[in-house]
Amino acid sequence: MEVGSIAADLHEQEHHGPPTPNQSSRVDAQTLGIYLFIISEIMLFGAFFTAYFFLRVVKGDPWPAPGTTIPVGIAAVNTAVLVSSSFTMHWANVSAKNGNRPAMRAGLWATFFLGLTFLSVQINEYVHLGWSPQDHAQGTIFYGLTGLHGAHVTVGLLLLLFANIRANRGHFSPDAHRGVEIPGIYWHFVDVMWIFVFFSLYIL
Amino acid sequence: MAFAAKLKAPGWYRALLGMIIAFGFGLGLDVGIRALYGWHPLIETDAITTIELIAVPIGFLIGLGAFDYWFRWASGAPTIPEDHSGHGARSWRDYFRVNTDHKVIGLQYICTTFFFFVCGGLMAMLMRAELAAPGLQFVSPNTFNGLFSVHASLMIFLFIIPVFAGIANYVLPLMIGAPDMAFPRLNALSYWMLPIAGIMMLASFFAPGGSFATGWTAYAPLSTDTPLGQTFFSVAIQFAGASSIATALNFLVTIITMRAPGMTFWRMPLLVWANFTTSLLVVIATPFIAGSQFFLILDRALHTNFFDVAKGGDILMYQHVFWFYSHPAVYIMMLPGFGIISEVISTHARKPVFGYRMMAFSLMAIIVLGFTVWAHHMFVSGMFPWLRVPMMITTMLIALPTGIKIFSWLATLWRGVIHLTTPMLFALGFITMFTLGGISGVMLAVIPFDIHVSDTYFVVAHIHYVLFGGSVFTIFAGIYHWFPKMTGRMYDETLGKIHFWLSFIFFNTTFGPMHLVGIDGMPRRVADYAHQYAAWNAFISVSAFIFGMTFFIFVYNIVTSWRHGPVAVANPWRAHTLEWQVSSPPPIFNFDEVPTVVGGPYEYGVPGAVHGVFKERVPVTTAAGGGGAPPPVNTE
Known part of the structure; x- marks a missing residue:
């Protein structure tokens, strides 16, 4: 059977607004969107890790470059800072779900400042490393991967800042807290990615 | 005052202002950093251009209003209640604004991409004029290198990939019964990043030293040593790639979360399946080309050592990263076309698609296999010898799912009531031409043969058989098929058929002989050639000019039909899919x-x-x- 078509005079009914779309998945659009975005981010890191792989595995060059050192201790502490920020983020998210606003705000700000600490330590490390990305391929890849990660931390911090501003302005409720949840997912991704970067560049 | 209000409201005035402010910001940033570090000279053209290429487009996008909603959202300000004023087009001006209607965005995409198609086509005509006879006629060798580089880049990144996104943008939400895409504002942003990329590639001709001239592949270390034009390519790819990823993400979320009740995955039209798989490819693969171009930009602008062999860089790494995107990219350029062909053949032959589930499975098989064949582009690059044979085998394996699709289409046609309308003609033309391109593809997968014809016109013939005879024919089929739906008017069937037959014939006389001169050893990407190829090249050039002119039949047909064509009924093809069950053009x-x-x-x-x-x-x-x-x- 051919279904009759909607008559063209629907153009005149545009003030009705769009029909409610059917929700055909248990996952909501925003959450699915951020997960897909993270997949593409992982692949971008993949391209940089490919460069790392070619240097260390395919060519077998020494790591770090001869005559240079990488400050593992500071980075390990910094890793702990970043990982702990994932827990505060989780706390903020759970509190948002439970409607505990003071805890949510405390969690968001704690995450933000832990992230800021991480970034500052990272910049401080750049200043004191004593070698630059222009010196050798090892430097290029070290700065490339940590820089790419630093850029992601910066984006994560921006998202957290937005969430903080909105939380301070009274946004978010147990029913509507996607503005905490989505930056949270991104922040966890940034954390997990750092663990891979840390192990590849500092430990291995 | 009125002018001040115009500067505050989103639109072209504010976009201009945004570009000026961004230019100033970029200039200050560059000069400031150089002053801080004590580098001289303070004003350095290459550095400033690199920064401005990134800053000015962002200023444009902010000014145009692509981010307005998000700025308000981020600052926690009360967002303006949606009055749907940015949705739908009431006059032609609405097509030049940030519009959130997927139908408007679809047409924006299609018109923009066809503009760049014409630009790329004119460059092809110039190249054929140069190649009509041995020796140098019209352009210098470097200009010629620039012409084929920009031609390929425009055709790939500004025409084939985005025009499919445009067609799907228009049709896909209708097909799955959704009122719009999942993220309409992101959709608008994806569109507006596209013309930026195209204009940047065209503008590279005005850069000192000419446009980028390293082919669309921009192999390092050649691309790290060439003049400024190369940076235009690398940055343009970032904008086109970001646009591509954002659209793909949008399609995936739309398909997964917004299907009409009852539309299970196995009731989706194959165009939806095709775009689902293509979008998966884009989301997974495109970041790799972004990565490869980041490496290039960093090497060029900051003198890092990704590709500086003297300091431990690895130039083969570029090719691996590049082709890890760019081989899947050929499926990004083909799978949506497969979807269009399934729609067209089934509708115009009045038969169910043969092997519907196998059609969907073979799409999935192609994307999985598509990630395992990248190094067949590198048989002569000096890469690990052990990687050659596995890559040859996987490449040949891809012919299996593709063959399933070809034979399923043929079986769909079998005993169908075939209506030889223009879209159907293009679909049939696609099947024959794409099969030929596929056969030369399997030939190229064979390592000894590939080594023999590497960098010859055989490769040029192959790429044009799969990308023109394949992708572009499906684009024409799709445009003709959905033209009544998009415009509410019918195109001229006679002109459409003339367009098909002329382009079909002259496509073959243009690219067919390239196989022969290629096997004889005529190198591609060279402005001059040996006298032994003169006769065939003159023939190819004449064919190419006629072939180029057939496009104007299409333009004439589309333009006049859009303005004065007979009014189309809602469902001229008596199709079953949902987009045909609403009026033509669809309600807002x-x-x-x-x-x-x-x-x-x-x-x-x-x-x-x-x-x-x-x-x-x-x-x-x-x-x-x-x-x-x-x-x-x-x-x-």
Whole structure:
């Protein structure tokens, strides 16, 4: 059977607004969107890790470059800072779900400042490393991967800042807290990615 | 005052202002950093251009209003209640704004990409003029290198990939019964990043040292040593890639979360399946080309050592990263076309698609295999010898799922009621030409043969058989097929058929002989050639000029039909899929009420078969229902 078509005079009914779309998945659009975005981010890191792989595995060059050192201790502490920020983020998210606003705000700000600490330590490390990305391929890849990660931390911090501003302005409720949840997912991704970067560049 | 208000409201005035501010910001940033570090000279053209290429487009996007909503959202300000003023087009001006209507964005995409198609085509004509005879006629070798580089980049990144996104943008939400895409504002942003990339590639001709001239592949270390034009390419790719990823993400979320009730994955039209798989490829693979171009930009601008062999860089790494995107990219350029062909053949042959599930599975098989064949582009690059044979085998394996699709289309045609309309002609032309391109593809997968014809016109012939005879024919099929839906008017069938036959014939006389001169050893990407190829090249050039002119038949047909063509009924092809069940062009919000899907999309000839039903509405008993008489049962 051919279904009759909607008559063209629907153009005149545009003030009705769009029909409610059917929700055909248990996952909501925003959450699915951020997960897909993270997949593409992982692949971008993949391209940089490919460069790392070619240097260390395919060519077998020494790591770090001869005559240079990488400050593992500071980075390990910094890793702990970043990982702990994932827990505060989780706390903020759970509190948002439970409607505990003071805890949510405390969690968001704690995450933000832990992230800021991480970034500052990272910049401080750049200043004191004593070698630059222009010196050798090892430097290029070290700065490339940590820089790419630093850029992601910066984006994560921006998202957290937005969430903080909105939380301070009274946004978010147990029913509507996607503005905490989505930056949270991104922040966890940034954390997990750092663990891979840390192990590849500092430990291995 | 009125002018000040114009500068505050989103639009072109503010976009201009945004570009000026961004230019100033970029200049200050560059000069400031150089002053801080004590580098001289303070004003350095290459550095400033690199920064401005990134800053100015962002200023443009902010000024145009692509981020307005998000700025308000981020600052926690009360967002303006949605009055749908940015949705739908009431005049042609609305096509030049940040519009959130997927139908408007679809047309924006299609028109923009066809503009760049013309630009790329004119460059091809110039190249053929240069190649009409041995020796140098019109352009210098470096200009010629620039021409084929920009030609390929425009055709790939500004025409084939985005025009499919445009067609799908228009059709896909309608097909799955959604009022719009999942993220309409992101959709608008994806579109507006596209012309930026195209204009940047064209503008590279004005850069000191000429446009980028390293081919669309931009192999390092050649691309790290060439003049400034190369940076235009690398940055343009970032914008086109970001646009591509954002659209793909949008498609995936739309398909997964917004299907009409009853539309299971196995009731989706194959165009939706094709875009689902393509979008997966884009999301997974495109970041790799972004990465490769980041490496290039960093090497060029900051003198890092990704590709500086003297300091431990690895130039083969570029090719691996590049082809890890760019081989899947050929499926990004082909799978949506497969979807279009399935729609067109099934509808115009009045038969269900043969092997519907296998069609979907073979799409999935192609994307999985597509990630395992990248190094077949590198057989002569000096990469690990052990990687060659596995890559040859996987490359040949890809012919299997592709063959499943070809034979399924043929089986769909078998004993169908074939209506030789223009879209159907292009679909048939696609099947034959793409099969030829596929065969030369399998030939190229064979390592010894590939080594023999590497960098010859055989490769040029192959790429054009799969990308023109393949992708572009499907684009024409799709444009003709959905033209009545998009514009509400019918195109001229006679002109359409003339367009098909002329382009089909002259396509073959243009690219067919390239196989021969290629096997004879004529190198590609060179402005001059040996006298032994002169006769064939003169023939190819003449064919190419006629072939180029056939495009104007298409333009004339589309433009005049759009303005004065006969009014199209809602469902001129008597198709079952949902987009044909609404008026032509569709209402501003697509549906009054989201329809319910109760059956497969291609049940042509099955008595009583229905794809979607509209609640609260008795079937309209006028011709608007399509097909003329109001049959309660389509017994075709």
